[in-house]
Amino acid sequence: MMKVLFKKEVLENWRNKKWIWVPLVFILLAIMDPITNYYLPDILESVGGLEGGAVIELPTFSPADAIMMSVSQYSTLGVLVIVLLSMGIISGERKSGVIELVLVKPVSYTKFVLAKWLSLLLLVFAAFIIGMMASWYYTNILYGEITFSMLLAVIFYYGLWLLFVCTVSIFFNTVTQSPGIVAFATIGTTAGISLVTSLLGIRLAWSPTNLSVYIQELLVTGDVSSELMYTTIISIVLIALILLASIYRFNRTFIRRSQ
């Protein structure tokens, strides 16, 4: 049953071209900053307009900085793309009413939510991994070496943050029938967590939004810090709890007693 529901989602994402544009957007986001920063001196020179004597001090970037440029794009625009992708994944079906024809069949509500969640993860992670590979490729060419195992570590730890965003969006999908409210609430929640984390500083050291901070340290030092470890554990626990809450909410909304 799960497989049937999941396959339908994957097919739908294929039919509405999400399998094409989402990976393309993620590649674009990943390579945009590393490439423009590398060629910035040349661009400035060709644009001209500067007196011969003017000297512009441009910062030099390390390979770790270059990879982090991609990560920071994902933290803003990448999250936005995920929210746009997922805002109607369940709520839209409730709003249009098509969900009625699915839920009058003997379908498990839990499996329904899980299939939606997994299909979203498949698409987002495929795009994210492809994007990071592209970023890694250009970083290695333009800035210097980042090892493959380090790339995998970045993908793993930053992937947790994206997983968190996807799960929050699924949760709001089970709460409201309006895709707009889902998008607003998801962005609000992730932005709110970031804000609170930066305000409270050290007291919220293990907040999921700090993952990117610790990833930067990891890239510089090469060691997985204890903060990163704890943040990972906290993130996984939070994701599991939000997922359970979504399943619970959805079951509650469509309570059916078989007898």
Added chain:
Amino acid sequence: MTILSVSNLAKQFNNTYAVKDLAYQFTPHQCIALIGPNGAGKTTTLQMIAGLLQPTSGEIIFDKHKSIDRRTLIGYLPQQPVFYSWMTGSEFLVYSGQLGGLTKTASRKRSAELLDITGISEAKNKRIGNYSGGMKQRLGIAQAIIHQPKLLMLDEPVSSLDPIGRREVLTLLEQLKTEMTVLFSTHILSDADEISDELILLRKGEMIESGKMKDLRQKYQTTKITLQFLENQAFYQKKVAALPHVTRTLLERDTVQVIATNIETARQEILQQAVDEKWPLLAFKLEQATLEEMFMKAVNDA
């Protein structure tokens, strides 16, 4: 023998009851019409039985199938079915069948059959987004019966169709009755009258009449006299109304409808007076009142 019993079923929305104290025993292979004016609670009732809405109180029990998910036994067609418009008709049916518990192969086979039965097999590989209203309605019926349910429920299945589509759907429902129990809602009495064996009449969420069609016909059987005059229908209506045994008169287009306590005596009185006063009588007709009278009476009086 019953297949489904509903007892004390109620649904409350913000302090008002959409459905109240509904109780009914459904017999297999019957066609039951759920009838009532708009807002009577028909859709709410169907949604509760289908498991889309949790009743505030009451029980819905499928006899002999107590331990299984009752959705396996139910096929449901909402009033305005919405499909995945990016799927083809055939894809949607196969998907529905799989959700209903069929294997992919079995679902494909059954889909092909149903596309034939419902007459949309030429459009099976077209996107549902391009289907007409009538085609969507047929696809809706096909998805409802794909897993061979014991109870088929349809919410206003014919009210949005043209006369030909309506005829076809009613005929299809009559055929399906041999395989399952059919429960459909409508606000048009003639649809119910035509194909149903039993009737549940709802008004403001309450069941005000129910039972076998033939019993109800007997119970509400009244005879009425239809009169038509050459001119001045309203003038003669007053005269007829003044007669001692006439209980009610009604001016309907250019005829006068007469309901009497004792139809024999009323007939004598009317004819006598017509002769005495030389009424310009065009037509005089004794008729059996249809269920329409019952419907109107039940809806207005209660």
